[in-house]
Amino acid sequence: MKKKISFIVFLLFMAVSLLSCQNSKGEYEASDHAARNEKDIVLKEQINRTRAIQLAAVGDLLIHDRVYNDAKEADGFNFMPMLEKVETYLSQPTITTANQETMIGGEVIGLSSYPRFNSPVAVGDALKEIGVDIVSLANNHTLDRGEEAIQRSISHWNKINMSYVGSYQSQSDSEKIRVIETKEDIALSFLSYTYGTNGIPTPDGKEYLVNRIDRKKIAKDVKKAREVSDVVVTQLHFGDEYERMPNQSQKDLVQYLADLGVNIVFGHHPHVLQPIEWVEGVNGNRTFVVYSLGNFLSGQEAFYRRIGGMVQLTIEKKYEKDGKATTTLTAPKFLPTFVDFTEASKSDYQVIPMYQLTDEELIDHEQHYQEIKQHLSQWMPELTFIEK
Missing domain, CATH: 1.20.5 (Single alpha-helices involved in coiled-coils or other helix-helix interfaces)
Structure with a gap:
């Protein structure tokens, strides 16, 4: 049982x-x-799904003594009143870059103006506050006040968590490709080079202090940048000062970069605006080029040297069926700006969008504005202008 x-x-x-x-x-x-x-x-x-971001760039910040003297306050310097009318435009894009043409070595080593500049660190603070994400430092004034100004300047950029490119603290620092990755999973790398440094030689063994235009170096850097990013942005300090059209050397160098696969070129140095265009690379790729973004904030007084602006374009990334992604540049836009100041006292400096000007700031402002729009878009008819 x-x-x-x-x-x-x-x-x-x-x-x-x-x-x-x-x-x-x-x-x-x-x-x-x-x-x-x-x-x-x-x-x-x-x-x-297509993901998209906006990239923007402004031109030269060339801080003459009359500009920083105007920013002087009892307890330091404040450049924000000069930039408050353009802050909204610079803060809206996903990434904004600027050409900081003068080192911000600060008062400790003595402020100075043309021909050898050194600016207050408050310039950097203001750029950070208005939405700039990365500054280009390779230009003809990089070595104006020597290595000390560069090291102090970069120390402050690091202190305020601002990315920089074109001038570095060390060799190892210079070998790191600057990449900004967005939450949209779009990565942008930034490179920067200058034609020269006003005859001031780079200290022996310290070539990292400033990137000079060297085609072999650029090709090497571009190759590295393409491996770690979706878009390669290159800032070039080149061209003839005060000339409103690019010269043949500028065009040749841009073509070389397009053939390397660079996606975007922002030009600086002429201190006036030069036209925008698409340049086709050897592989059929299109490179977006602004030959010169002009002066964004400076003490230069000639009319066209008071006009600069912000260029903006959309970067789209789309995933294909095979898992690969393609990136395209679309919707180029421009915001022309004007540096207003009181001529008698060399004070009250302010960057103003040109579409907001009245005859009080600039006689025949509308006529000048239309001429600037035509000048910029002559090689790119689809270029639109920001007016709100």
């Missing part, structure tokens, strides 16, 4: 065990199937 009962109990136990195993397996298969479906849905959403 005990054997019979034991046998029945054994059969019941096996039945329950088999049922349990079957349920476990069924639950596992259902869970696995759901996970695969969820993964497929995410992949389809990724393939069908």
